[in-house]
Amino acid sequence: MASAVASIxxxxxxxxxxxxxxxxxxxxxxxxIVLFLFLHILDIFLVGVGEEIFEFxxxxxxxxxxxxxxxxxxxxxFFHAFNGVRIILVDFWPEKFSNLKMQRTLFxxxxxxxxxxxxxxxxxxxxxxxxxxxxxxxxxxx
Amino acid sequence: xxxxxxLKYGSPNRFEAFSWYFMRVSGAVLLLVAVLHLxxxxxxxxxxxIDYRFVVGRWASPLVQVYDLALLLFAIxxxxxxxRWVIDDYIHSRGWNLTLKAALYVLTVIFILxxxxxxxxFDPDTSTTALNTVAAVFAR
Numbered sequence: 594m595a596s597a598v599a600s601i602x603x604x605x606x607x608x609x610x611x612x613x614x615x616x617x618x619x620x621x622x623x624x625x626i627v628l629f630l631f632l633h634i635l636d637i638f639l640v641g642v643g644e645e646i647f648e649f650x651x652x653x654x655x656x657x658x659x660x661x662x663x664x665x666x667x668x669x670x671f672f673h674a675f676n677g678v679r680i681i682l683v684d685f686w687p688e689k690f691s692n693l694k695m696q697r698t699l700f701x702x703x704x705x706x707x708x709x710x711x712x713x714x715x716x717x718x719x720x721x722x723x724x725x726x727x728x729x730x731x732x733x734x735x
Numbered sequence: 736x737x738x739x740x741x742l743k744y745g746s747p748n749r750f751e752a753f754s755w756y757f758m759r760v761s762g763a764v765l766l767l768v769a770v771l772h773l774x775x776x777x778x779x780x781x782x783x784x785i786d787y788r789f790v791v792g793r794w795a796s797p798l799v800q801v802y803d804l805a806l807l808l809f810a811i812x813x814x815x816x817x818x819r820w821v822i823d824d825y826i827h828s829r830g831w832n833l834t835l836k837a838a839l840y841v842l843t844v845i846f847i848l849x850x851x852x853x854x855x856x857f858d859p860d861t862s863t864t865a866l867n868t869v870a871a872v873f874a875r
Contacts, residue, residue: 596827596828597825597826597827600824600825600827601825604824620821623814623817623821624817624818624821626814627814627815627817627818630810630811630814631842631846634807634811634846634849634850635846635849637790637850637853638849638850638852638853640787640790640791640853640857641852641853641856641857641862641863641864641866641867643862644787644862647787647790648786648787651785651786651787654782655782655783663777663782667773667777670769670770670773671770674765674766674769674770677762677763677766678766680759680762681759681762681763684759685759710770713778714773714774714777714778717777717778717781718777718782721781721783726781726783727781728778728779728780728781728783728784729778729779730779730780730781730784731781
């Protein structure tokens with residue numbers, strides 16, 4: 594137990610700047626996503642148990658406080674996805690991407706791509722709280 | 736020696752080399768499959784449009800069923816292997832390390848079965864899955 598706390602503390606207090614932030618976010622986000630994945634399999638399994646119990650779960654997901662968790666999930670997935678691309682590039686083509694300058698550039702691209710996907714998705718997610726439906730299928734009348 | 740060359744030329748731990756490779760390959764697949772799933776549900780339809788009828792209607796298409804199964808299998812294997820790495824990184828007591836990983840694997844098998852069952856055996860006419868049939872056998 595003490596060694597686990599020591600290892601986790603080392604992982605947080607290590608001062609590696611952007612590479613370290615990327616590693617921490619990738620790990621914390623990954624754990625959050627896999628936790629949600631188990632919850633998501635459970636809720637979709639409830640479709641087979643009965644309509645009422647599934648709709649009850651949805652009532653929770655559709656509530657305003659749950660949308661905060663949904664936004665954290667969206668941010669986590671987008672960051673994990675784009676940072677994963679950075680990891681693949683550095684690992685498979687080290688001669689091109691593993692130098693410090695390129696790594697710094699890649700990290701910035703990851704942050705920009707994450708925000709580019711997250712911000713519009715987050716706006717669509719919170720809009721229903723204010724009575725606005727911004728889902729694309731609604732906007733184009735599909 | 737890089738993990739790729741370990742896998743190619745053999746090494747004392749081929750499983751870890753495969754595991755390292757698998758995370759990158761499944762990650763690339765999930766970049767498409769998981770992100771697209773997220774965009775379809777949260778950007779195209781919007782979460783508030785999802786209800787019982789919505790899900791049942793989607794599973795009427797075999798394409799959606801296969802897509803959801805691919806998503807389930809890639810996401811859970813990628814996620815569980817990542818969790819295994821995290822357990823190995825932080826839990827150094829051999830007993831706890833093995834206990835946690837055993838619990839993780841049992842949970843994984845149960846959840847894969849739960850997901851696959853509801854995707855492929857859900858019958859909208861009776862609102863039941865193959866599990867109801869199994870349960871009925873035991874209830875007799």
